Amino acid sequence: MSKKTLIVIGNGMVGHHFLEQFVASPAASGYDILVFGEEKQRAYDRVHLSEYFIGSTHSDLAIGTADWYSEHSIQLRLHEQVTAVNPDQRSVTTPKGDYGYDELVLATGSFPFVPPIEGREHPHCFVYRTLEDLDAIRHSAQKGKSGVVVGGGLLGLEAANALKSLGLQAHVVEFAPRLMPVQLDTDGGALLRHKIEELGVQVHTEKATTSIVEGENARIRMNFSDDSHLETDLIVFSAGIRPQDTLARASGLSVGERGGIVVNDQCTTSDPHIHAIGECALWNQKIFGLVAPGYTMARTLAAVLNGDRDAGFTGADMSTKLKLLGVDVGSIGDAHGQTPGTRNIRFNDEQAGHYRRIVISEDGKTLLGAILVGDNSHYDTLLQYALNGITLPDNPETLILPENQGGAPVLGPDALPETASICSCHNVTKGDICCAIDAGCGDLPSVKAETKASTGCGGCTALLKNVVDNELEKRGVAVNKDLCEHFPYSRQELFHLVKINGIRTFRTLISQHGKGQGCDICKPVVGSILATCWNEHILATDHVPLQDTNDTFMANMQKNGTYSIVPRIPGGEITPDKLIVLGEVAKEYDLYTKITGGQRVDLFGATLSELPEIWEKLIAAGFETGHAYGKSLRTVKSCVGNTWCRYGVQDSVGMAIVLENRYKGLRAPHKVKMAVSGCTRECAEAQSKDFGVIATENGWNLYVCGNGGMRPRHADLFATDLSDEELIRTIDRVVMFYVRTADRLQRTSVWMENLEGGLDYLKQVVLEDSLRICAELEEHMNSIADTYQCEWQTAVKDPEKRKRFREFVNLPEQKDPVQQWTTERGQRRPAPVPA
Amino acid sequence: MKTRTCWNTICTVDDLVPESGIAVWTEEGPVAVFYLPHRLPALVAISHKDPFSGANVLARGITGDLGGEPIVASPLYKQHFNLKTGVCLEDESVRVKTYSVLLDGNRILLETRETQQEAVAA
CATH class of the missing domain: 3.30.390.30 (FAD/NAD-linked reductase, C-terminal dimerisation domain)
Structure with a gap:
């Protein structure tokens, strides 16, 4: 039996959501699916479009991958505009040919409304809809000083934010007497205006633009009906949207008086084989310009195409x-x-x-x-x-x-009925969550994976957590935060116990607050907490058995049992003489030498007994430990900054060295990375670090909680235009708050995402001192910085500590027989280890 | 040629680190000796060689207990080994060799099976 053909016109958020729903349904096996997209890119998250200006790329915003489409045998034809729909022949026409369909889905979305103002074709007038629009705006903004958004609604204010982030003086021009006239009343609009003006965006209400002409002091002059005018370098129109119904109109489908493809409750148009969903569809005389109702329509239509007679869109x-x-x-x-x-x-x-x-x-x-x-x-x-x-x-x-x-x-979550919608993006009710829990989901991540709740806009995160915790507790599932079988406490609780009771050894802690002897989970955690609280040498006798081998031997164990050594090179700045010493030492011990991602040099292949000798030589040349082995600050990467670079606006290397020297050695729940860029070109890639600093003309912008590696995350802008002192004070507070409250092995990115209230809460704690602990955090950080010692310097001078570095305590000269070597590209590397 | 067991001095008390391990060289290969002052017996020994990586590293693992049994976690891939039986907790088909170890005055004695006629003098 030959398959039927389903064609989807439009590859936006709603079109993509429909495909996701449809391919997961039984009917999918009976169809070949063909998707046409007008834009060059695959579907992306238009809701977060303005993040494109602060560093997100298409791939960050993309929702669905090329692989996903091919896995589900969906033919995706991007940049191929459908020019006609022929309901009689059941076909669509593109410049490349005709394609027949059995069922057709219009998910064409909307287009921005540009008021019919004389001069609106000016080359520096834009709309705010697609990534291409944004590229054009960015290009125009490069040589501009100011920008105007026409329209003070939700999207207009988003656009104003985007202009501001491009460094323009942003203006909002609104026809109505207040901002967001649809959603807000007079008092609300006035307060919003006040707050936005405080942020440096100028708001002009009750302004009707009559013409756009060449400007005298800027590129463009906007004339208003009250005879006033405003000069600006670019204009973005955001005066509402209109349903994209051109194809439907031309093919004779019913459309509304003011646009929109008329659909019934089944999202079917006046032709029974053509359906419309999302912003192009007119249901009950209403257009829905938000993504959640579009998703609901997509789900409805997927059910309808599966023969579900009860499926129906009932408004949103x-x-x-x-x-x-x-x-x-x-x-x-x-x-x-x-x-x-x-x-x-x-x-x-x-x-x-x-x-x-x-x-x-x-x-x-x-x-x-x-x-x-x-x-x-x-x-x-x-x-x-x-x-x-x-x-x-x-x-x-x-x-x-x-x-x-x-x-x-x-x-409270108990007061919510079963039908209460928790996540409107994915239409998840409290009842769905209870079902998932009854079916075996025992924690928040599994409920999220099962129901998809909170994986859309994320607005329901806190509510979802409340409901899940509450339901788990009702079912007698203790929400277990115990570190391991030895301690019935979370890392944060242990931190408080240690700090408040002045506990200085693992033995005291476990005898007073735990049971048994400990394990490889709790010992390093407690070791780290003790180090953070009291900053004693990690090789003090009581602390030795707590450390992972890397901490114990202050080097990184490699697969054959040898170690690598990373001396600190603050900010990546190194003198030729020191570089020569690294080379000489590496040569003497035949160490494999590699440059790290953090602008340092890693020396591989040192045996346990060689470590103290090597460090004696490094210390004599002025090196200190790089803590590459510790859950602590690794490196502060930097670009060369304004001392050399013609674009640099601050001394990024100098600041990187200051930061590296301040935070080195601090023990944390996980490793901490930092970087400093000397200008917005961001050569140091600071936004992928736990703490990223980017120079501005007025000081420093601080980004926090970024991550590279396995789970990349762009850092969030935390504070702007900080002085040197303000920058350090702010980092002090965030670092110490992280160190005190994060879970074991939790990087700052996950920590922040799991803080209830997220970034805003962190800002309140750190910038507004809402918990009144900032003074204490700063004092704690100061005391750690003041008691810093190079662990290796202390270790090589102490014969007792050096004893630990004997490969075999009874035969000091014995080499480890399993460490066999071969040579590759002129350097020594481990030969395959015999099993 | 006879196989017999004998006790060899491998180190002294001063070489031990409480709650941690050290490695010694024996005729049978490297052995990890752990000193657990809060348990009985306080001295246990297993092969130093990690069966999963083939590297001689087990003495450098973190010690502790799980379900009341003394364990060491391999510093490379973090499998746990029962220090009394040598059995790997994650994969019971894997077992490392265990050794008897004794404290005699200040000396630590390890039992090995010698295949030579003469034992090293204890």
Whole structure:
């Protein structure tokens, strides 16, 4: 039996989501699937488009890989625009030919609306929709000073943020009297405006642009209907979207008066073999310009094509929670109180910059809508009340009052009905989560993997964790955070026990707070905690047995039992004389020599007994240990900076050396990497480090919690334009907070993602001192820096410690017989080890 | 030629490190000797050779206990070995050789099976 053909026009987020749903369904085996995409790239995450300007690439934003398409035998034809749909022949036409279909899905999305203003074709006028648009904006911005966004809605403010991140003076021009007129009311809009202006974006409301002409002091001049004008170097139009219904219109399908392909509850158009989903579809006279309703349509259609007669799209909640230019904004349900008889409660704290409004039904029992500006912490609770019709408390104002003024605590997970939607991106209800747990998911990661909850926009992360923890506890599953069988505590709890009780040895800790003798999990953790707290030599007798072999012998064990040596080369700066010493030592001991990724030199193949001799020579030449073996600061990579580079704006090498010398030796839950770049060209790749510093004309920008390696993550911008002192103080605080609160072997990236409240919470703790611990963190870091010792220097001088480096204690001259060598590319390397 | 066991002095108490291991050279190859002052017996010995990597490294592993049994974790690939039986916890078909070890005054004695007529004087 020959297969039928399914054609999808449009390879955006919704089109891709539909494919994901469809290929996982039984009907998929009966179809050949052909997808046409107008853009050159595969589907990408348009919601996070502006991250493209702060370093994300198409592959960061891509949702689905080329492999995924080929694995599922989907033919993806990118950059091939469909020019006609022929419903009678059941075919589509592209410049390359005609293709027949049995079922056709239109997922063509929308296009940006550009108001019919005279002069809008100016070469420096843009829209904000595709990666190509963004490339064009970036190119235009390179020689510009200022940029205007026309439209003060959600996307417009995103675009303004993008212009700001390109270094332009950003302006927002809005026709309505306030920002985000759809989602916010007057007071909310005013507060948002105030906050955005504080961030340096200029807002102009009640401005209608009448013409765009050549400027006098900038490229363009915008004339407004009130005879005022504004000069700027580029304009981005973000005045709303219009459904992309051209193909449907031309082929005779029903379209709405103001655009949009008319669909029924099954997402089928006026032709029974043509379907439409996402922003191009008009359902019940409504266009849905958010991704979640588009996903719901995609799921509905996949079910319909599988013959599910009950499947139907029933509308979608348009509540939104977002962060615009760092300002929390939330809008739920009937935010403007358009339902007859509604009553409002408003809380407006101009001092703190928080505005909250709730809209309540006439009988006072249900929450119909809400507006939040400045603080979204109430959003999840309010949304659950609104979506599930949960009866409001007698004093509903407590829902939006600050907690210390009688505000109600957040709605506990128990109060949510089974049907409560937890993750709207993937349509996961509390009931689905309970099912997953009953089916054997015993922790948060497995629930996420099973249900996909919280893998879309991520807005529900905290709520999901609450629900999962609560359900697990109800089922008697202790959420086990024990380190291992010897300690019923997490690493963080052990840290507190050690610090508060002044415990200085493993033996004391395990006899007072644990049981048994310890193991290779808890011993290094406790060793690290003791080192962080008291900074005693790691080879002090009590501490030796706690360390992994690399820490014990202060070198990195390689596969044949020999070690590699990495001397510290702060910032990657080294004198010719020191470089010669490294070469001479390597030659004398026949060490394999390789440059590391961290701008250092790694010397491989030293036997245990050679280590102290080699280090005596290195120390004599002025080297100190590089801690490549420790869970501690490795290296601070740097570019050459403004002392040589014609683009550099600060002395990145100098700063890297300062940082390396400050944090060297500090024991942490895992290794810590840093880098300093002398300008935004970012040659030191600082954004892939735990702590990345990038020079600006005014100081330093600090990025935190990045990662390379197995699980790459771009670092988040944490603070901008810091002075040298501010930079060090901020890093001190973050480092010490990490060291105190992270789990065992948790890099900063995962640590931050697991902090409840994430980056914002970390900012509050570190920049606003919300826990009032910053002074203590700084003091702790100072004491560690003050008591630094080069572990190798101490070790080589101490005959007792040197005894540890005997290969065989009874025969000092005996060589290890399994260490056999061969030569490759002029250097010695291990011969295959006999099993 | 006879096989017989004998006790050899391999080191003194001063060479030991509490809660940790040292390596000694014997006729049978390298042996790891562990000193666990909080257990009985306080001295245990197994082959120094890690069967998974073939490298002589087990004396440099972290010691402790799991389920009450004394263990050492290989410093290379982190498998655990029971210090009394030599059995690998992750793969019970793998077992490293165990040795008897004694404290005699200040000296540490290790039992090996000599295939030569003369034992090294104890």
